[in-house]
Amino acid sequence: MNTLADACDWLTDSANWAGDDGVWHRLTQHLVLTVVCLVISCLIALPVALVLGHLGKDGALAVNISNVGRAIPTFAVLVLLLLTPIGKWREGPTVVTLVLFAVPPLLTNAYVGMREVDRDVVRASRGMGMTGRQMLWQVEVPLAMPMILNGVRIAAVQLVATATIAALAGGDGLGRTITAGFNLASTPQVVAGAVLVALFALLVEGVFEAAERLAPKRGAR
Amino acid sequence: MTAPPDDCLARNEWICGEYLSTRRDILLDAVGQHLQLTALSVLIGLALAVPLAVPARRWGWAAGPVLAVTTILYTIPSLAMFSLLLPVYGLSAALVVAGLVLYSLTLLVRNILAGLRAVPEETRQAARGMGYGPIRLLLTVELPLALPAAMAGLRIATVSAVSLATVGAIVGFGGLGNLIYSGMNTFFKAQVLTASVLCVVIAADLLLLGVQWLITPWTRAARA
Numbered sequence: 001m002n003t004l005a006d007a008c009d010w011l012t013d014s015a016n017w018a019g020d021d022g023v024w025h026r027l028t029q030h031l032v033l034t035v036v037c038l039v040i041s042c043l044i045a046l047p048v049a050l051v052l053g054h055l056g057k058d059g060a061l062a063v064n065i066s067n068v069g070r071a072i073p074t075f076a077v078l079v080l081l082l083l084t085p086i087g088k089w090r091e092g093p094t095v096v097t098l099v100l101f102a103v104p105p106l107l108t109n110a111y112v113g114m115r116e117v118d119r120d121v122v123r124a125s126r127g128m129g130m131t132g133r134q135m136l137w138q139v140e141v142p143l144a145m146p147m148i149l150n151g152v153r154i155a156a157v158q159l160v161a162t163a164t165i166a167a168l169a170g171g172d173g174l175g176r177t178i179t180a181g182f183n184l185a186s187t188p189q190v191v192a193g194a195v196l197v198a199l200f201a202l203l204v205e206g207v208f209e210a211a212e213r214l215a216p217k218r219g220a221r
Numbered sequence: 222m223t224a225p226p227d228d229c230l231a232r233n234e235w236i237c238g239e240y241l242s243t244r245r246d247i248l249l250d251a252v253g254q255h256l257q258l259t260a261l262s263v264l265i266g267l268a269l270a271v272p273l274a275v276p277a278r279r280w281g282w283a284a285g286p287v288l289a290v291t292t293i294l295y296t297i298p299s300l301a302m303f304s305l306l307l308p309v310y311g312l313s314a315a316l317v318v319a320g321l322v323l324y325s326l327t328l329l330v331r332n333i334l335a336g337l338r339a340v341p342e343e344t345r346q347a348a349r350g351m352g353y354g355p356i357r358l359l360l361t362v363e364l365p366l367a368l369p370a371a372m373a374g375l376r377i378a379t380v381s382a383v384s385l386a387t388v389g390a391i392v393g394f395g396g397l398g399n400l401i402y403s404g405m406n407t408f409f410k411a412q413v414l415t416a417s418v419l420c421v422v423i424a425a426d427l428l429l430l431g432v433q434w435l436i437t438p439w440t441r442a443a444r445a
Binding site for chain 2: 071076080082083165178179191193197
């Protein structure tokens, strides 16, 4: 418990929050990194998943990609990219690695969500004379929205968590606070950094949870 | 002064047979440590997950807290998890195993619980009608029927543990992760690539093993 008290002391010391190595700066870097990677991943994964789901093709592929994604060590990919020409661009390896790991859950959830839309409803919309495009945007996507958003939530939390690993390879973000603590042999700083990242991840989870609760319920209208 | 040897190690190439032959022992040690870390943590995770999932199935009110706690554990970043456990375990292999156990717990509890919930009510009633007590019902009917779902969870947990173990390099016990970490610091391309490929090979092998187990149920039925 003494360590936790020390970590609290570290956290309440305003000197640790200011400056380039301070918590505020690291927190901002972490946030920017997460948001940028989430947006890029969504732009890549969602169109593919929606089209595949609409056409009903290659379902096994989409789901398997997700499982294969778990099997590849993030850390290994990061270091490999770091040693390639991409490594010369400061945040390059981190962004590519993180996007690579956020795409599988997005893809799988959106695809499964699209396939789980009641086939009778889809057939009915076709019977009403809707074009493929109308069916996609007015029927399938709205009905699949809960699953799609669930994928976005999983991806976001995973990004916050995985972004810390960037620090092992000299990247920016809150992981830096932890690795710097390791190098200084300062347990309070390590624990404080870990607590901050964990809280950040839980906060993201909480924000999505709240958004889901507050969102207007379909069918209630 | 003799000229440095002009082989792929000196040229720092990605793929290097020289590396494989000269560092064979180091690689084997790392693979051994990696497998040990993975196996130990998944087994401990399993030993903890079953006693957590069973009460969650039996008493509805227990499911919420059990799932909530394991999900929260899963949200904690691996680097953070290892560092949070640091004061308890110090710089040791136990620290990495403890972290990996907490991660596998989420996947295992979820899958075992889903498997137990999928046991049809009629089946349980039939067993009760035949005079099965709650313990016998659990051991001979419910758990065997929950096995496929539990195995799916076990497979995912094992594969995740293989890839997460690499982060253990931060405390010096990361199996192949140690080689990746030191290779990064010395810009040693062959070492980074070899260790990364070995990680994926281990994960893929374990994945295939699990798939084979799943698609050949008759081999198990014959033994039972």
